[in-house]
Amino acid sequence: MKRFLVAGVFALLCVGLASAQQDKVSARIRAMKANAKSVYGDLNKIVKGTRPYDQAVVDAALAQLQDASGKIESLYPASTKGLKAPNDEYSASAKIWDNKPDFESRAASLAKVIADNKAKINGLDSLKAAYPSLVGACTGCHEVCRLKSE
Numbered sequence: 001m002k003r004f005l006v007a008g009v010f011a012l013l014c015v016g017l018a019s020a021q022q023d024k025v026s027a028r029i030r031a032m033k034a035n036a037k038s039v040y041g042d043l044n045k046i047v048k049g050t051r052p053y054d055q056a057v058v059d060a061a062l063a064q065l066q067d068a069s070g071k072i073e074s075l076y077p078a079s080t081k082g083l084k085a086p087n088d089e090y091s092a093s094a095k096i097w098d099n100k101p102d103f104e105s106r107a108a109s110l111a112k113v114i115a116d117n118k119a120k121i122n123g124l125d126s127l128k129a130a131y132p133s134l135v136g137a138c139t140g141c142h143e144v145c146r147l148k149s150e
Helices: 002-048 055-069 100-118 124-145
Strands: 090-092 146-148
Touching (some): 055 100
């Protein structure tokens, strides 16, 4: 009887740990989707002229990106290597954990690009000038660290 109880507790513990790791993956996906909305949604629409320039929208997008850039490394703990979110279009490449210094430098580069440009963006022309570096900092990481799910 004790064996069954111990086995049951162990099974519940394993399920709980797996669930906690999936929660971390889900949090990572939510953060990356928020980044995508800020860069490829809000800012891109303004740059392309499909949305009027609105400093409040620009400031909110940059604040969201700045906050997220400081948390990127913590969204990829070693315990989540190889885990994928169900029904998500992308997953994290093992290269993130296999070459952690490269990943950390990419996250730091994003934070630097945002910090360097945040105060400079005060109109459409300055947003258009800064936008390529913001996109470049995102896609530079995506090209190496993000996999399209099959």
